[in-house]
Amino acid sequence: MKVLILGAAGMVGRKLLESMSRDGKLGGKPVSEALLSDVVLPQVPDGLPFACSASQDDLPVPGTVERLIGARPDVIVHLAAIVSGEAEADFDKGYRINLEGTQRLFEAIRQAHGDARPGEGYYPRVIFSSSIAVFGAPFPERIGDEFFNTPLTSYGTQKAIGELLLADYSRRGFFDGIGIRLPTIAVRPGKPNKAASGFFSGILREPLNGQEAILPVSDDVRHWFASPRSAVGFLHHSAAIDTARLGARRNLSMPGLSATVAEEIEALRRAAGDKAVALIKHQPDPVIEKIVAGWPRDFDTARALELGFVADRDMDAIVQAHIEDELGGKLPAL
Amino acid sequence: MKVLILGAAGMVGRKLLESMSRDGKLGGKPVSEALLSDVVLPQVPDGLPFACSASQDDLPVPGTVERLIGARPDVIVHLAAIVSGEAEADFDKGYRINLEGTQRLFEAIRQAHGDARPGEGYYPRVIFSSSIAVFGAPFPERIGDEFFNTPLTSYGTQKAIGELLLADYSRRGFFDGIGIRLPTIAVRPGKPNKAASGFFSGILREPLNGQEAILPVSDDVRHWFASPRSAVGFLHHSAAIDTARLGARRNLSMPGLSATVAEEIEALRRAAGDKAVALIKHQPDPVIEKIVAGWPRDFDTARALELGFVADRDMDAIVQAHIEDELGGKLPAL
Incomplete structure (x- = not known):
């Protein structure tokens, strides 16, 4: 199984690769090759139990996602994003990466799927990391699985749009998508980033x-929190899950x-x-x-818990x- | 007051213009000029009590929305859309008009707003006709104001994305938007269109x-129904309403x-x-x-009723x- 990780140089991407390197698997399935992509060149660790290559990419640049999808990855883990604080400070940059980058990615997969029947031909699993920022106050005491998306940041808006596109492209049978709204990751290792959280x-x-x-x-x-371990666990489970259980509702809040x-x-x-x-x-x-x-x-998060996602x-x-x-x-x- | 109607050749657009021509007003405010735009050249009726011009436009063509916004309309009524059946049959066409066309429109307004402070400078009222197609089964018996958007058509997806963009651009102070989810219009006059409804x-x-x-x-x-009379009433009310009453939640289901x-x-x-x-x-x-x-x-539709929208x-x-x-x-x- 070939795995493409977008945003592979980020914390979650690196942790995911590290976890895959332990037993050579993603979601219980053997990985033959990992393709790492990020806006800074991701490091390829030594001694991985599968082939691995890395590229430095700016997703919205024409030809970029087409090249990445040209390798026909079986699973695409889309973690690439401008974080909330930066997307709020730089309107154009946030929309360019978080919305246009995601649109171009989904569109490149659709083009690769081509005229194949829905769910056939090139039909990868796409795991989209969304965020609880798709929700905006005022809230009920606990946000349920059917609460509406009224983001109060541009980042949240871009993630909510990504979710809608993922659901529609999946419904059409162009790819097999699942969008997971990650809680705020804590304790995030390394240096502070520009996230307001x-x-x-x-x-x-x-x-x-x-x-x-x-x-x-x-x-x-x-x-609302999840550890890096849990976040990586969500990604493995998203790669393994039978998406027929999701029906048309491909996006869900992760437990935290x-x-x-x-x-x-x-x-x-x-x-x-x-x-x-x-x-x-x-x-x-x-x-x-x-x-x-x-x-x-x-x-x-009744739905995610029933589907087997596990919190801290x-x-x-x-x-x-x-x-x-x-x-x-x-x-x-x- | 200058009013731009996008999709002016459509049924709702024509009814709106007709209603404006009766007393020369939109939402109780005197209209000085109406600009009509559609993919087919809208007819300019004789004897209007305000200036009126029409243009034949394909919204996503570069320069088109910039030209329309160049006239600095005070109110923009965005009714232009590929209908549900056609957007489902032609994936590219639906996304091109319903998503890209709307994105380009909002972006052109933002550029015209320029470096002005939020809510100042060029800051038009934007009325976006959304649809109940943003919701997808299974539903509660009655859909409330906080129920989530899980469209089951590409048309519904495109409308839901338009709503999110409208809310974010409004939150940023680039324009003063309101999105209204029209019920299915009945009785729609004229010939059948390609809408599945x-x-x-x-x-x-x-x-x-x-x-x-x-x-x-x-x-x-x-x-869920509204007459053309009601739909036109919603648009007038949307032009008149104090949007401060909407808070950050700029989109709402119309009563029906x-x-x-x-x-x-x-x-x-x-x-x-x-x-x-x-x-x-x-x-x-x-x-x-x-x-x-x-x-x-x-x-x-408790919210819309409280805000003064009236159903049949x-x-x-x-x-x-x-x-x-x-x-x-x-x-x-x-």
Whole structure:
């Protein structure tokens, strides 16, 4: 099975490749080749149990997606995106990558499918990473599976449009799509990116590394989380799932953990003590406060749970996974 | 006030212009000029109480929407669309007009808005005619204002995407948009078009004209209706409304009348007798049956009603409006 990962240089893309490299499989099926694509050249790790190549691509440039699809990948994992904060700051860039890039990708697959009957010929599985940013306040206490999409960011708008296109192209039988709305990933390893949600990870990651972190919102802010491990698990399950079970509704909210910033802080305290917590500095940022106020806090993801997607148990498990996967199980001396 | 009507040669466009010509107003505000655009050259009626010009345009052709927006219309009524049946039959054509045409229009307005602050500079009211086709079965008994969009046609997908773009461009302050999901218009005057919903009008219009009509579905099919009078009323109200009352949720389902085909037939019987009803021939069409089965049947449009949009009273009123407006109050001798 040939797997194309778009956005392969990003955190989730790298974690996915790492997980595939362990047993050479995606969703339980053997991988023969991985094609990595990103706007920066993805690194090809040594010793992979399958063939692997990488290319540096700007998706909306004519010919780019056609070349990538020319390799006829069986599974396409579409993680490439301009993140929320940047898509809000740069209207053109966000629409160009998140909307036009996705449109061109789907269209290239349709062209490769050609005149084949629906569901036949070239008919890859397409896994589209969507986001809870497709929802916009005001919300019910828990957002159910039939709640409407009223994004309050351009990023959320672009993801919601990607979902609609994915569903229509799948309904037409051009490809076999599934769109998964990822919770906010925490603890996101590495350096902060431009996502407005970055602090949710930062207030755990930085102190666990012995460094200060900025908290730009109040600690009673509630949000919806998944660990990188869970996110990678969602992608494997999306590759394996029988999409007939989805019917025409190809997009769904992934299960997650609803927790407040205060609960994050208490999990940090249990794992690393008061000195770690003392590294969090509260510096209110009205721009981030406003964006975050438009975001969901809790979900009822009955559909995804019934379809076998699995969430994190609690915030302690999320912190523990980070310590194991990123810090070699060690905490800093504070 | 300058008004641009896109899709002005269509039924709703012509009815809107006719209603504007009566007192020279749109939504209670005096019209100085009307600009008519359509893929076929719209007719400019004689004796209008305002200036009027027409152009034949293919919206996605580069430069087209820029030229139309160059006139700086204060209100833009966007009715142009490939109808559901045709957008389903011709994938490329539907996406080209319904999605790309709308994208280009919104983008041209944004460019004309330029560097002005949000809500300032060139900042027209944009009225987007959306459709109940943004919803897809299975439904609750009545579709509420927060039910999600899972269209089962490409047309519905394109309309749902137009709604998302309208909301985002409005949120950004590039224009002042409102998207209204029109119920199925009945009785649609004139000749049948390629809409899969055409028979809902045909089974009233043709018999009221002394002609046979084909009913391609069972008479227990329930659907959601508005008369042309109501549709035009929605547009006037959309031009007049204080959009601050919409908040970020710029798209809403219009109020309508939920009725079965059998109820249509009984209203026809009350208006025109058994001989008119006998002109309806039941010829099941599996393609139309399948499309219609994915369409909504009833709505709870609390939001639109609270915002002052007004629906038809009953099916008798809808039939009567057609007899008055289209048949000069006369019935055929049967």
